[in-house]
Amino acid sequence: MPTTKRALVTGVTGQDGGHLAELLLDEGYEVFGLVRGQNNPRRAAAEAEFPAVTMIEGDLTDPFSLTRAVEIASPDEVYNLGAVSHVGYSFKNPTLTADVTGKGVLNLLEALRLTGRAETTRFYQASTSEMFGGLDYNRPGAGYTESSLFHPRSPYGVAKLYAHWIAKNYRESYGMFVSCGILFNHEGERRGREFVTRKITDAVARIHLGLQDHIELGDLWPKRDWGYAGDYVRGMWQMLQHDTPDDFVLASGETHSIEEFLSLAFAEIGVDNWRPYVRQNPAFMRPAEVDILLGDPAKAETELGWHRDVDFQGLVSRMVAHDISLQQRQGAGSLS
Incomplete structure (x- = not known):
């Protein structure tokens, strides 16, 4: 009988975290969610919706708490969805955005490495189309691909770009299975009202x-290139089931x-x-402001078999x- 996979999800109380928890539970995973602080206003709702998810208190800015979370969860897969994720808010709080959205990824990767899980745990990093910034010197008029140039135009985009490159660096430096999903705008009924x-x-x-x-x-x-969050979260999971770690654009192409x-x-x-x-x-x-964001999901469609239903x-x-x-x-x- 196959061993049940274990997954640790940061940002589990957010839109993508909710969709991902649902998907992983349906796939038979034992799911652990990282939640920040005892008084997290979203925690109660997440626990009510997903009582099977084990919540672990931790903070992406606190390396010790991440090491503890990794030791408790002993994950086969880590999905890093936690971030200060609102572009407008990042202009008002750029330092916090850098600490959580950027440096937080380094802290989590180090937690995996220092606990000896670098070779056994697969890691998903939630990158973003905001790293492109609406300027493309390679493919004018065409959709962004995994090889397009980056030009972020917000503190959020800049922090995500650091996170993207540090994730790639750990893949190349330590041989870790790290895949980055460069997701274009994806929305749904779980989206926060600030978006x-x-x-x-x-x-x-x-x-x-x-x-x-x-x-x-x-x-x-x-x-914007808008799609449904449930479709895009399925793509995240597919990236970690793939034979090799890589970067993939998920987008609608319109x-x-x-x-x-x-x-x-x-x-x-x-x-x-x-x-x-x-x-x-x-x-x-x-x-x-970013004028236009358009993605080209051809690689994900071809190599992962990913597609949109909505x-x-x-x-x-x-x-x-x-x-x-x-x-x-x-x-x-x-x-x-």
């Missing part, structure tokens, strides 16, 4: 139910503007003209439907 897609679908649901009358946003013209997202979201509630409901607020505009319209539709249902349940709960 523009979920902010839009939550507001559309509330407008539909008469709970608010408008939404405030920053720039509407940037274009871009859509925030205006397009708004249009589809409001169409879900029967509103053809969304503009009267949207106000632009300079407070939500970034010091340096298209852009399907993504928007399921997010709006979820938020309408959520608001209705919360409203019913407040009346009970």
Whole structure:
């Protein structure tokens, strides 16, 4: 009888962490989740949704806690999804972003190495399309690939680029099985409301139910390569089942503007003209914006057999439907 695999997931309380915990449990793994602090506001929800996941307290900025977590979990696979992951927030707190999102990866890799698990544990690093920064000197007009040049335009992107390169360095220096997933924007019903897609679908649901009358946003013209988080998390897992460690872009291969997202979201509630409901607020505009991000997932599709099940319209539709249902349940709960 095969031995049950063990996985340690940082960022388990986030969007991708939730999808990944669900996938790993379905695959028969014993799952351990790293959670920061005793009063983590998301911990209770994660424990309620995934009672089979063993939570371990730790912090990516605390090497000792990571060593302890690795010793407890004794993982066959580590998925590093933990980060200060909001681009706008990274401009306000660049030092924290560097410490968690960048140096935290070094701390976790060192924890594996110093506990003697460098040769036996497979490591996934959550890299990001924000490392490209919307500037491509190699393939103008085409999607970014694993070999495209990087030019991050936010503290978040810069920190992720350090994390990406230190992960590759440990793969090359110590022979560790380290794969980096360069994921383009991926959204879903687990997305935090501080992110523009979920902010839009939550507001559309509330407008539909008469709970608010408008939404405030920053720039509407940037274009992103958007997909469904559940599809992309499956790609993470596939990377660690692959024969050799490598870097892979996960993307849809198409871009859509925030205006397009708004249009589809409001169409879900029967509103053809969304503009009267949207106000632009300079407070939500970034010091340096990325115009367009477009990925080329050909390598992942060919070598991993990865594919997407949810298209852009399907993504928007399921997010709006979820938020309408959520608001209705919360409203019913407040009346009970």
